Amino acid sequence: MASSSTTQPSVENMNENYMQVGQTKDVLLNPRAPSEISGLLTANEADTNNNLGGGGTSYYKCPSNCTFDVTCDSTTLCSNCNRAMNSLTRYVGKKVVDDNVAVQNGFVKDVVSFMVMDDLVIQPMSTISSITLLNKFNVKEVGTLQEKIVEMGMDQGIKLLKASLQSKMVLTSVFLK
Numbered sequence: 001m002a003s004s005s006t007t008q009p010s011v012e013n014m015n016e017n018y019m020q021v022g023q024t025k026d027v028l029l030n031p032r033a034p035s036e037i038s039g040l041l042t043a044n045e046a047d048t049n050n051n052l053g054g055g056g057t058s059y060y061k062c063p064s065n066c067t068f069d070v071t072c073d074s075t076t077l078c079s080n081c082n083r084a085m086n087s088l089t090r091y092v093g094k095k096v097v098d099d100n101v102a103v104q105n106g107f108v109k110d111v112v113s114f115m116v117m118d119d120l121v122i123q124p125m126s127t128i129s130s131i132t133l134l135n136k137f138n139v140k141e142v143g144t145l146q147e148k149i150v151e152m153g154m155d156q157g158i159k160l161l162k163a164s165l166q167s168k169m170v171l172t173s174v175f176l177k
Contacts, residue, residue: 011122018112018124063087068154079153119168150175 059070062078062085074086113125163170
């Protein structure tokens with residue numbers, strides 16, 4: 001996985017033309033946790049006992065408690081034990097996402113591909129940027145490159161977060177031990 005310099009574009013300075021209509025980069029750059037997630041993220045103290053209210057949305061988790069996954073659909077299967085996630089759980093905290101900010105089709109337009117660099121810099125992918133990157137890393141034979149498909153779960157997310165605070169080779173350190 002390639003590393004990039006700090007002058008390369010990322011979400012913060014990405015052109016708004018790449019964003020879906022009605023989406024802003026602010027949701028990505030300033031995420032807010034909607035609830036307390038098993039001690040990893042804490043809710044606002046003043047809001048600890050408030051329910052979501054309004055729409056009457058119910059949240060469900062795995063009855064075996066084998067993951068931290070939560071869903072609004074009680075027929076969703078647990079990613080760990082494959083049981084229906086039908087154990088009702090309580091929402092803790094205040095509602096932090098407005099109804100009009102719902103993400104249905106992602107944040108960026110479908111016609112654009114993006115490249116995530118080893119230091120987590122994100123940039124639009126194009127033929128020219130790919131050739132430039134191959135030249136930068138002195139790749140002479142494209143056939144020597146290998147594709148690596150990775151699984152993303154809670155454990156990998158935590159490892160990515162930790163690695164991003166300790167290294168500029170985040171993806172390499174987590175996925176290519």
